Amino acid sequence: MVALASSGSILAACSILAAGGAMWSACSSVTFPDATGGASGAGAATGAGGLILGTGGRACGIGGAAGDGPAGNGPLGDGYFPGSCVPQHHNPDSQPGGACAAECQTVSCGKTCTEDCCVSCGIDAQGFKVCTCPNPCAGPYANCTCSPPAFIPAGLHGGPCSPQGYSTASVPSTAPDGAISLRGLPCKETSLVCFTADSTPVSERGCICEADGLMHCGSVNHWFVNDATATEWMP
Numbered sequence: 001m002v003a004l005a006s007s008g009s010i011l012a013a014c015s016i017l018a019a020g021g022a023m024w025s026a027c028s029s030v031t032f033p034d035a036t037g038g039a040s041g042a043g044a045a046t047g048a049g050g051l052i053l054g055t056g057g058r059a060c061g062i063g064g065a066a067g068d069g070p071a072g073n074g075p076l077g078d079g080y081f082p083g084s085c086v087p088q089h090h091n092p093d094s095q096p097g098g099a100c101a102a103e104c105q106t107v108s109c110g111k112t113c114t115e116d117c118c119v120s121c122g123i124d125a126q127g128f129k130v131c132t133c134p135n136p137c138a139g140p141y142a143n144c145t146c147s148p149p150a151f152i153p154a155g156l157h158g159g160p161c162s163p164q165g166y167s168t169a170s171v172p173s174t175a176p177d178g179a180i181s182l183r184g185l186p187c188k189e190t191s192l193v194c195f196t197a198d199s200t201p202v203s204e205r206g207c208i209c210e211a212d213g214l215m216h217c218g219s220v221n222h223w224f225v226n227d228a229t230a231t232e233w234m235p
Contacts, residue, residue: 085118085130093117093133099141105131110140121146123208123218146221152208153191156224158231161194167205167217168198182207183217187233193224194231209233 080087083094083101093100093113100117103109113133121129131144165182166175175197182196187209195206196217204226207217215233 080118083117083119085116091115091117099133100131105129106144107131107141112137112139113141117141117144121219122148122221122223124216125218126152126216127221127223146219148221148223151211152223156191156193156208157227158193158206158224159195159227159229160231161196161207162230162232163234164197166198167196167207172198181217182215182233185215186213186235187215188235189233192231192233194233195220195226199226207233 081090081094083091085091091100092098093111093115094117095101097111098104099109099111099113100119104111105117105119105121113131114136116133117129117131119129119131121127126149127146128149129144129146131141134142161182163180165180165185166172167183168181169183171179171181179197187207189209190211190213192209193206195204199205199220204220204222205218206220206224206226207215208224210216213235
């Protein structure tokens with residue numbers, strides 16, 4: 001027990017109880033986890049704003065509250081905010097410059113994370129990526145895995161698309177004259193896959209013929225294997 005010099009010294013009692021990340025706050029009557037730095041800053045251990053890894057990621061210096069817009073239709077369905085693995089929760093790393101922002105979301109990005117990141121990925125954003133944050137506020141993701149949707153079978157393989165084209169919606173300005181985009185073109189066989197002209201060993205891109213009879217193209221994410229044999233896709 002902590003003896004107080006004055007019955008009116010409520011703030012002093014809160015400070016003493018909160019020191020070192022104590023498990024109980026007399027001010028808010030809320031349990032807080034042990035964490036370095038959790039008791040620093042205005043009201044850090046008490047009241048709304050005392051979250052160790054709270055909305056906005058203040059403890060890790062991400063900065064800025066996440067905002068209060070409605071939940072979008074994320075990879076896990078209604079009620080999930082961008083980048084969040086938990087319903088009705090804002091992932092502070094999804095803000096611009098964060099580890100879960102669209103331009104990062106990889107281990108190689110190297111930015112410090114505060115929590116796991118869950119986002120759509122791959123061809124037509126039909127896949128589901130989970131980036132695991134092993135040490136909140138201490139380092140980057142341990143891994144990021146983009147799993148394919150259930151309708152894409154395992155073990156698919158193909159080679160360079162024939163005729164060849166690009167996976168992007170429009171042909172790059174640097175493409176040779178007469179180059180085409182394969183996205184949305186009719187194809188001959190469901191689950192037929194091939195690798196496009198903009199595919200590289202480091203960033204593989206390709207297309208898959210889906211049940212609608214059209215080519216769907218984008219980042220392959222190791223969903224299928226390049227066997228180096230030209231793949232004819234036209235009906």
